Amino acid sequence: MTKLVILDRDGVINQDSDNYIKSVDEWVPLPGSIDAIGRLYRAGYTVVVATNQSGIGRGLFDLDDLEAMHAKLSDLLIEQGAELGGIFYCPHTPEDHCHCRKPAPGLIDAIANEFGISLNRVPLIGDSLRDLQAGLSNHCVPILVRTGKGATTEKKLPSQPEIELQQAAVFDDLDQAVDHILAHPGHRNSP
16 A cells, blocks of 8 residues: 655755745755655655646746756755656646646646555645645645745635635645654555
């Protein structure tokens, strides 16, 4: 049985910027995030990333830059004896009206298809409403972290029409969210 956790990238794993993370030098992991992913991996979880990267569509950086950022992430995880199960990204701008840009379900659908499993009850950790809304399309368990845009997002949760978002678990950072997941192993996927 595959145990899966889905993470947003900017603001969850690494520092975020309103000016976009455009280069490997700007990609800086948040304290404890790499270790947290390593702990999930060592506990038998497959960790995947689902990230909007509209900076590509806006011409702020290119695929080589994105691949360099993800190589840096992979290298840091290898040092922890861990690896990601995959990175799923949307390169489009909001004006493209694509199916993959969160909160649209395309990235989450692609993860379900790639692994051939239901994502029902799979933890999805993000720092924005669009992350959590995308996860709800596949009945993921929404988990909000206060890093990145999360503290601002937390204030919006009570006004959301989706009851699952109003009741989302909220943690200070990815490290605390992982503590919760590891302490509550009921978040399991069925094949």
